[in-house]
Amino acid sequence: METLARKLYILTATSKFSVLISVIMTVLILSGCAQQQHSLEVIENRSGEFYGERNKNGYLFTQQSVAQNVFSATLNCDARQDFAAPLNYRVDKPILSSASTQAPRPIANIRARNALPLSPGDLIEVTMEYGEGFSGNYVLDNLGLLSLPIIDAIDASGLSPRELSERIELALIKSGIFRPAMATVHIKILHLAAIQIPVTGAVFKPGRVLINKTHANAEMDQRVVADGDYSNMRLLSEAIRGAHGVRPDAKIDQIILIRQGWQIEVDLTGILSGVPVHDYPLIAGDQVIVPSTGCFQSYLVRPSQITPKGFRVFMSNLIDSAQSNSSAAVGRYSTNLPYGTKLLQAAVSANCVGGKEWTNAPRKVMLASVNPITNETQVIERSIEQLMRHANRDDINPYVMPDDAIACYDSGVTNLRDVAKTIVDLLTPFTLLF
Template sequence: MLSSQRFNLQVLAKVSLLTCALGLTACAKHNIETAPRNEVRFYGTPGENGDAFIHEQAPQTLFSQNLDCSEFQNMGAALNYRVDKALTIKDNSPLTGENDPILSQGLLLSPGDLVEVLIEDGEGFNGRYIIDNAGFVKLPLIGSISAAGKSINMVETDIELALVRAHIFQPASAMVTMQVLNWSSIEVSVAGAVFQPGRVVINKKDLQSTLPDQVNAFGDYSTTRLLSEAIRAASGIRPDAKLDQVILIRKGWQVQVDMTGMLSGEVVRDYPLVSGDRVIVPSTGCFQAHLVRPSQITPKGFRVFMSNLIDSAGDNSSAAVGRYSTNLPYGTRLLQAAVSANCVGGKDWTNAPRRVVLSSKNPITGETQVIERSVEELITMPSKGEINPYLMPNDAVACYDSNITNYRDIARTIADILIPFKLL
């Protein structure tokens, strides 16, 4: 009789605890106010309306209400640029090598370039020189000659005039020849619709990989002191870039360059750059899906932060969420990222209702956006952009269990709590 009563008490305790736990879970779930995770627009969704922005203004963000941060709100922030009208020359003729104010100059000298100066009957002046940080090449007796930002012919003329003014050579006998032996790396500024605007260094070379014939030969050719290389060094263009009107500014001159051929295969005039040039990639304000793929001016790949702490994998290591799964090729969509994070697959009834949360920052507005998609939605409607958006660099992807798995874990937890009752 006593054992029967004890058994009934244990059953009642289990039922009451189970009811209480389920009730508390349901109440907690419904009483907590949750923010909506499905926004009207999401940067990464093709076909959506664009975001409006003010020319040369940083994205507006909200700072602390207790401090007056308005003075420092946009300090160091990346600016948005737009092209209000096309740049044209006076006679409206297309730019060529003759009338282009930048292309007609050719590849100009920059600090760090290695040049060789040859002067007839000028044994004391002949030699190899490096243009210093101030942009000068220093020759014996005549001193410093400005070289940075000038063509070779211009520097040759300046050296000849300096030799004549120093009464070292007669005007008819001052013959100077200059050769560039090595184009150095240079620093240029890139702004606008690129993933990492700022100052970039291009044309980095590994001298050990240079062939001996190239070292001994006169002259040098650079394949990476170009406009496309500067854009790539800034982590590439964003999907909202206005690729047909990239602006290049040099010493007050500016030209617009059509870079669409970098993705379409058409001929592109890739401008050679010099130190101090400024590159601006305007924004359309719209997400352009055809720009989301690896190319010479877009990222080859990017890093995504993933979390897959689900029942089938107790941690990210056993879930195979490692280096190669979080470094994804550019153009990856949410479904592919979910597969890479090991969120898709397994038992159909328990794993199909899983949910995937994507957190991304809109580079135009500066807002952090979060959306939630079920695995079943991603699998059944992968071609819909609003369901399966593109991923951008430094996005975060997290997987959540299905309700069935959650209830199973709750039951296991309650069973662990009730184990002491069984020992009575």
């Protein structure tokens, strides 16, 4: 009986050992298959260039169906490397304005004025002792014109209230409505409107800024009853911003404005560089076309009045240290990034960077983006260590564009640890049988 029991024990142990070997072989086979089917497969990219790399040649593309020979060419972007870059000035050098309509005025004449010159949108009060039909409140329109009854509109932009009153008196006398002794006009400023001022030179964010965006008491009531109107939202730049801003490949020095069959080219470079620019007021029926250069211009990747101020990306952080996006603090505010954010900054926002150096430094981050020129979905993979050491290289640390997707992957050390832990979990029930 003892010999038979010993044989049964040896047979049982042998069968258990065989089952254990089978389980180990199955785990190894499954791990090998999982390793071959890596989630980050290499996607074929016809151009071989990621949207966001500087100093790359342009693509061959077409502008709708009409501009076949104007912009649809393979371009070299080397000449546009510093396009729309901030300008620098010195106080001991003469400053030449690029605005042809802006005549130079001696500084002494500017200081000698007794009042602030008028600008488009200002609310003024016109008073005439013998002209009740002309007295009232008026708003200077977008061109700075003052529209009075009967007579033609008067260009009031840049004039002081005293100069404007003299010009109105002269217009009334020339039209034969009043005699010189009866045409007495008084101008009173009720409210100064918000104005656009280009700022350039040694500032952190050169460009055009909106100042004096305040509302006086009962201003809206006065503007309703006043003659004339002004809007700082019916401008060419506002239409472009309403389309979520220009792309980094936009040709902003030749924006096409079409009105009633006529078209002009508008240079809006000054909005980014701080040079004076003519921002055209728009009317119903206008059409705006922003051509493309086919080149990625890094100086356009920053917040401005014609570029996005911020955008949203899709983030996923399901690495071992963060079991979910909630525990990784990947929420609403971390996925809303300012325009000009690069991949390393987005990875930090997704909490992919930091922690234990030996296990977390080899982590990888995936960026999926759609090239707006070729409409191809491009996927790149970068290690965190690579991003940290080569953050100044645009080919390794590219700009993040709106609606991009970012995902974090754990390091090989963590993956190996999880595989070993999985094998131990599978073997634990069998070890209890021995």
